Amino acid sequence: MPKRKYISLAKDVINLEIKALQSLRKNLNNSFNNAVNEIIKCQSKVILCGVGKSGLIASKIAATLASVGTPSFSISASEASHGDLGMISKKDILILISNSGETSELKNIIQYAKRNKILLIGIVSKKESILFKASDVKLVIPKVVEAGVIVPTSSTTSQLALGDALAIATMKHKKFSKIDFKNLHPGGSLGAQLKTVEDLMITGKKIPFVNENLTMNKALKILTDKKLGILVVRNSIKKTTGIITDGQIRRFSHKNLDFNSLPVKKIMTKRPISIDKNELAAKALSLMNNKKITSLVVNSKQKPKITIGVIHVHNILQSNIS
Numbered sequence: 001m002p003k004r005k006y007i008s009l010a011k012d013v014i015n016l017e018i019k020a021l022q023s024l025r026k027n028l029n030n031s032f033n034n035a036v037n038e039i040i041k042c043q044s045k046v047i048l049c050g051v052g053k054s055g056l057i058a059s060k061i062a063a064t065l066a067s068v069g070t071p072s073f074s075i076s077a078s079e080a081s082h083g084d085l086g087m088i089s090k091k092d093i094l095i096l097i098s099n100s101g102e103t104s105e106l107k108n109i110i111q112y113a114k115r116n117k118i119l120l121i122g123i124v125s126k127k128e129s130i131l132f133k134a135s136d137v138k139l140v141i142p143k144v145v146e147a148g149v150i151v152p153t154s155s156t157t158s159q160l161a162l163g164d165a166l167a168i169a170t171m172k173h174k175k176f177s178k179i180d181f182k183n184l185h186p187g188g189s190l191g192a193q194l195k196t197v198e199d200l201m202i203t204g205k206k207i208p209f210v211n212e213n214l215t216m217n218k219a220l221k222i223l224t225d226k227k228l229g230i231l232v233v234r235n236s237i238k239k240t241t242g243i244i245t246d247g248q249i250r251r252f253s254h255k256n257l258d259f260n261s262l263p264v265k266k267i268m269t270k271r272p273i274s275i276d277k278n279e280l281a282a283k284a285l286s287l288m289n290n291k292k293i294t295s296l297v298v299n300s301k302q303k304p305k306i307t308i309g310v311i312h313v314h315n316i317l318q319s320n321i322s
Contacts, residue, residue, distance in 0.1 A: 013147040016145055016147050016153070016154050017154050019144070019154075020144040020145075020154035020155070020158045021157065023142040023144065023158075024141065024158045024162065031138055031139055031140070032139065032162075032165070032169075034137050035121050035137045035166060036166060036173070038093055038121065038136075039070060039166065039170050040174070042070075042091070042092070042119075044089055044091035044092045044093075045071045045072060045073065045093075046062070046070055046071065046092070046093045046095065047062075047072070047073060047087065047088055047092050047094050048061055048062045048073075048075075048094075048096075048163075049075050049076075049080065049094070049095070049097070050077065050098060051077045051098060051105050051106060052152070053156050054099065054152070054159060055074070055076065055077060055097075057159045057160050057163065058074045058097050059074040060163070061074075061095070061097075061159075061166070061167065064163065064167040065163075065166070067181075068167055068168075068170070069170075069174055070167070070170055070171075070174075073087075075087055075088075080105075080108065080109050085108070085109065088113075088116075088118060089118075090116050090117060090118055092118060092119075093119045093121060094109070094113050094118050094119065094120050094121070095120075095122075095123065096109065096110065096120065096122050096123070096135075098123075098124055098131050099125045099126075099141065099152065099155045100124075100126055101124035101125065101126045101132050102129050102130055102131070106130075106131060107130065110131065110134045120134060120136050120137075121135060121136065121137040121139065122134070122139065123159055123162060123163075124139070124140065125140065125144075127140065139162060141158045142158070181194060192319055192320045193280075193282055195281045195319055195321060196278055196280060197276070197277050197278070197280070197283075197284050197296075197298055197309070197311050198277040198278065198309070199281065200281050200311055200319060201277065201298045201309030201310060201311040201315070202228070202312070202315070203309045206228075206310075207232060207307065207309065208222055208223060208226035208228050208230060209222075209232050209234055209307075210222055210233055210264050211233075211234060211235070211264070212241050212242065212264050212268070213264070214263065215260065215261055215262065215263060216259055216261070216263075217260035217261065219231055223244075223246065223249070228295065228312060229245060229246045230244065230246070231244040232297055233265065238306065239305040240272065240274075240297060240299075240305055240306065240307040241265070241268070241270065242265065242270045242272060243268060243272035244264065244267055244268045244269070245293075248267065248269065252267055272297050273296055273297075274296060274298065274307075275296045275297075275298055275311070276300060276301055277298050277299070277300055277308065277309065278300075278301075281315075281316050281321050282321050284296055284311050284316060285317075285321060288313050294312060295310055296311050297309075298310060298311055
């Protein structure tokens with residue numbers, strides 16, 4: 001077959017799957033709302049199961065649900081009849097996926113769910129099937145044309161999209177945030193990009209605090225000891241009033257013979273640029289780049305004038321954040 005024909009075949013496959021998704025979107029009804037509400041109310045686990053290609057889809061949906069805060073896992077339909085049914089408790093929700101709804105491996109699982117009054121959500125195409133009739137919540141996949149006729153393609157694409165929709169709807173209801181997502185994805189580049197300022201900031205005794213009435217000769221010793229290139233200036237009630245950088249010190253010391261005896265407040269830049277501890281570190285880096293500075297003082301929204309940390313550009317870059 002000429003290579004150019006492969007592209008034509010690819011477009012045919014994609015067009016069939018697009019049509020399947022359009023049909024799925026058109027046929028969504030209140031059963032979807034019911035399924036989302038049941039998942040939200042679940043106080044235990046959401047367990048997914050399917051056979052063959054649908055089993056692979058079940059694993060992916062379970063992984064997506066778990067990644068956005070809904071405890072979930074998938075089980076093998078064949079292994080379920082040999083002990084894995086013990087993984088399912090009465091407080092769980094069971095989601096079974098089958099295009100035909102008649103797959104023999106699912107029958108034992110359906111019977112187990114009904115016998116133990118476990119809520120059953122069925123993702124199925126045929127309304128006359130065992131799975132459809134047994135399900136407490138029925139999510140119907142419209143009948144589709146499979147690419148290549150005999151291979152599950154359009155049907156599994158629809159199953160996957162429906163599962164993604166369940167996961168995202170649940171996530172939105174729970175107000176699952178970027179911070180929550182970061183906590184569940186600490187590894188890899190994605191976890192790094194979701195690190196917050198609080199994750200990377202310098203805290204406690206490492207912060208180069210000085211009182212605004214301290215003389216510069218004493219302040220310089222603190223600057224040298226802390227090795228951050230800045231001083232965070234506070235008043236008598238520990239509210240941050242300014243900042244001094246080593247660059248400022250070099251420029252000012254050349255101009256003033258009495259530099260060492262001057263109080264810190266005569267040198268400092270008032271109202272230093274700050275950032276909230278819950279902001280992404282990537283945002284802190286962007287702010288530093290825009291302002292052409294290397295450090296930010298960190299506060300919280302509840303106490304904006306109290307410095308609780310310092311974040312330096314090196315802290316961010318060392319975490320592979322760009």
